Amino acid sequence: MQKAILSRELSLLFLAPALVFIALFLLYPFFSIIQMSFTNQTLVGANAINPQNVGFQNYVELFNTKDWMRQGEMGHSLWLTVQFVIGSALIGQAMLGLGIATAFNNRKGLLREIVFTLAIAAWIIPDVVVAFAWFAYLDPEGTLNMMLQAIGIQPLDWLFDYPMFSIILFNTWRGTAFSMLLFSSALASIPPSYMETADVIGASPWQKFRDILLPLLRRYIATDLILITLWTFNTFTPFLLTGGGPINRTNVISIYTYSVGLRFFEFGKASAIAVVVMLINLVLASIYLFVSRNQQGKTA
Amino acid sequence: MASIEIRNLRKTFGKVVAVNEVSLSMTDGEFVALLGPSGCGKTTTLRMISGLEMPDSGSIHINGKDVTSLPPRSRDVAMVFQDYALYPHMTILDNIGYPLKVRGAPHNELKEQVTSVANNLQIGGLLARRPGQLSGGQQQRVAVARAVVHHAQVFLFDEPLSNLDAKLRLEARAFLKHLQREVGITAVYVTHDQAEAMALADKIVVMKDGSIMQAGTPLEIYRHPVNTFVASFIGNPPMNLLPCEINGGSIYVQTGDSPQAMSAAGLRLPAALAKGSQFTLGVRPEHIRVLTEPAADSIKGTLYVTQTLGGEALVIVRVGEQLITIRLFEDEAPPLPNEVYLSFDADHLFFFGPDGQVLR
Numbered sequence: 172m173q174k175a176i177l178s179r180e181l182s183l184l185f186l187a188p189a190l191v192f193i194a195l196f197l198l199y200p201f202f203s204i205i206q207m208s209f210t211n212q213t214l215v216g217a218n219a220i221n222p223q224n225v226g227f228q229n230y231v232e233l234f235n236t237k238d239w240m241r242q243g244e245m246g247h248s249l250w251l252t253v254q255f256v257i258g259s260a261l262i263g264q265a266m267l268g269l270g271i272a273t274a275f276n277n278r279k280g281l282l283r284e285i286v287f288t289l290a291i292a293a294w295i296i297p298d299v300v301v302a303f304a305w306f307a308y309l310d311p312e313g314t315l316n317m318m319l320q321a322i323g324i325q326p327l328d329w330l331f332d333y334p335m336f337s338i339i340l341f342n343t344w345r346g347t348a349f350s351m352l353l354f355s356s357a358l359a360s361i362p363p364s365y366m367e368t369a370d371v372i373g374a375s376p377w378q379k380f381r382d383i384l385l386p387l388l389r390r391y392i393a394t395d396l397i398l399i400t401l402w403t404f405n406t407f408t409p410f411l412l413t414g415g416g417p418i419n420r421t422n423v424i425s426i427y428t429y430s431v432g433l434r435f436f437e438f439g440k441a442s443a444i445a446v447v448v449m450l451i452n453l454v455l456a457s458i459y460l461f462v463s464r465n466q467q468g469k470t471a
Numbered sequence: 472m473a474s475i476e477i478r479n480l481r482k483t484f485g486k487v488v489a490v491n492e493v494s495l496s497m498t499d500g501e502f503v504a505l506l507g508p509s510g511c512g513k514t515t516t517l518r519m520i521s522g523l524e525m526p527d528s529g530s531i532h533i534n535g536k537d538v539t540s541l542p543p544r545s546r547d548v549a550m551v552f553q554d555y556a557l558y559p560h561m562t563i564l565d566n567i568g569y570p571l572k573v574r575g576a577p578h579n580e581l582k583e584q585v586t587s588v589a590n591n592l593q594i595g596g597l598l599a600r601r602p603g604q605l606s607g608g609q610q611q612r613v614a615v616a617r618a619v620v621h622h623a624q625v626f627l628f629d630e631p632l633s634n635l636d637a638k639l640r641l642e643a644r645a646f647l648k649h650l651q652r653e654v655g656i657t658a659v660y661v662t663h664d665q666a667e668a669m670a671l672a673d674k675i676v677v678m679k680d681g682s683i684m685q686a687g688t689p690l691e692i693y694r695h696p697v698n699t700f701v702a703s704f705i706g707n708p709p710m711n712l713l714p715c716e717i718n719g720g721s722i723y724v725q726t727g728d729s730p731q732a733m734s735a736a737g738l739r740l741p742a743a744l745a746k747g748s749q750f751t752l753g754v755r756p757e758h759i760r761v762l763t764e765p766a767a768d769s770i771k772g773t774l775y776v777t778q779t780l781g782g783e784a785l786v787i788v789r790v791g792e793q794l795i796t797i798r799l800f801e802d803e804a805p806p807l808p809n810e811v812y813l814s815f816d817a818d819h820l821f822f823f824g825p826d827g828q829v830l831r
Contacts, residue, residue: 362554364552364554367543367550367556369573370523370544371521371550372544372570373545373574375573386561387558
């Protein structure tokens with residue numbers, strides 16, 4: 172054991188500011204949300220001043236089987252979220268990221284630099300800027316429609332007629348860089364002689380991918396899928412494009428929570444949703460920790 | 472088995488000329504070593520034979536067929552890499568059998584062939600393991616087994632022994648030589664270790680700066696090096712090279728401030744060696760005698776160090792600014808005074824011109 176540089180008291184003193192902030196901005200809201208989820212607190216009216224303890228009523232309402240799948244209800248919102256996660260994270264970001272990383276593996280040159288720079292730029296530009304750019308892009312008189320018209324395709328109102336497709340496309344574009352970078356550095360750790368041996372043996376590109384790359388990338392793929400699932404599940408940026416609409420058609424869980432709490436000001440119910448979301452995240456994060464610890468055990 | 476014909480092969484990386492107008496022919500069943508220091512173009516030449524690199528110009532024929540622009544899989548070659556390139560997620564059975572799997576061989580046939588080859592190479596008991604559980608020597612055999620299973624016409628080895636320790640390397644060297652004799656493969660073998668090349672190859676190709684310096688049998692290259700580079704690269708310890716001048720009947724050895732004269736009588740001087748000219752005298756460590764008394768054809772030096780290697784001993788003598796190594800085939804170096812005299816074996820001297828080329 173290495174000897175501590177600071178005494179226990181002094182270490183606590185240095186930690187104190189951070190602990191105060193964590194307590195104030197993380198722990199207090201966390202517990203107050205749980206507490207609030209068992210009340211009928213609202214922003215205005217009698218329940219704002221004197222919220223009643225309603226027990227599990229908020230939760231019962233959320234999981235009410237009769238209205239569960241109706242537009243604007245919890246079940247419907249979860250179903251939209253599943254579509255959004257599968258479409259934009261698992262299929263969009265992970266597949267596209269893996270595709271780009273594999274295509275440019277062991278290659279250098281201008282094209283690689285351009286593709287990587289654009290993908291990373293899309294990833295790091297602030298949300299609001301990106302959302303406005305996409306708003307302009309998808310507008311009925313926007314860039315996309317002008318390009319489509321140029322090749323003779325009728326313009327569409329993307330955000331109105333294909334709202335889920337639009338936010339999936341948007342989020343894929345927005346987040347592919349992470350998967351691309353992760354897979355790209357994973358691929359770079361594979362010695363070139365592995366692929367060259369396969370070339371000399373006469374393996375086809377598909378055989379090389381299936382027999383060599385995929386098994387060697389398996390643990391990176393698991394890490395990537397869990398992380399981007401977690402992030403996509405919680406992302407709020409689609410709100411800037413569609414506001415959850417039209418008619419709740421892109422009302423993913425983060426937007427649903429927001430609208431119950433800060434549009435309809437039902438704080439109690441919104442808190443209950445937030446607690447459910449936290450539990451789902453907890454499960455995902457546990458899976459992630461379990462998988463990554465398992466990998467450490469295997470590689471060591 | 473196959474013959475290989477390489478003509479005017481050239482490859483550049485940016486402004487660096489890696490391989491410059493290399494021509495080379497190999498007959499069926501020949502074991503050829505490409506030998507040279509790092510960066511001499513030997514590995515690039517090998518990779519062009521395999522098809523992993525494409526030449527800028529020149530041609531490669533295997534068995535009379537022009538393969539210059541064919542991809543690796545259409546050339547019928549097998550390659551063993553320096554890091555062996557065994558797939559860590561596959562068992563040894565799957566690793567060795569991968570060339571068969573790629574061709575769609577049925578699993579029982581694959582297993583049969585792999586088992587037979589593995590038994591032959593004494594790794595039959597390892598088939599269920601993974602590469603990480605094997606020693607370096609075993610991994611090397613697995614990589615060779617994969618190449619044997621491939622049934623290729625040409626074997627390409629890229630420094631396959633350089634990751635092994637000295638003892639294993641000697642074992643693996645004997646194993647490869649035996650294998651080559653038994654299977655009768657045509658092989659191109661890249662190495663920077665002259666002893667490895669001498670031990671294994673039917674023909675050695677010495678390369679430097681992308682060009683072939685000399686090609687020939689190991690003995691030819693040892694006995695008749697064409698320039699000072701080949702002379703000093705082949706043989707261990709390397710040949711002693713002394714700057715000299717010939718004047719009248721004497722050779723003046725210019726290793727320090729004051730040249731030492733030794734009689735040129737009895738030496739077979741090359742015709743090209745003009746009177747009064749500068750040249751480099753080459754003499755191998757095993758062709759020098761150490762005397763305690765001066766002689767007409769000796770030069771004086773001071774004892775620097777002796778090394779006992781068991782079976783042979785090295786005596787290193789300082790002559791002027793230069794150290795000269797003498798190799799004695801005795802168990803122990805004899806006790807020597809501080810001042811010694813060196814006499815060179817007249818039949819085994821080499822004369823190189825100022826450009827480094829041998830004088831005939």
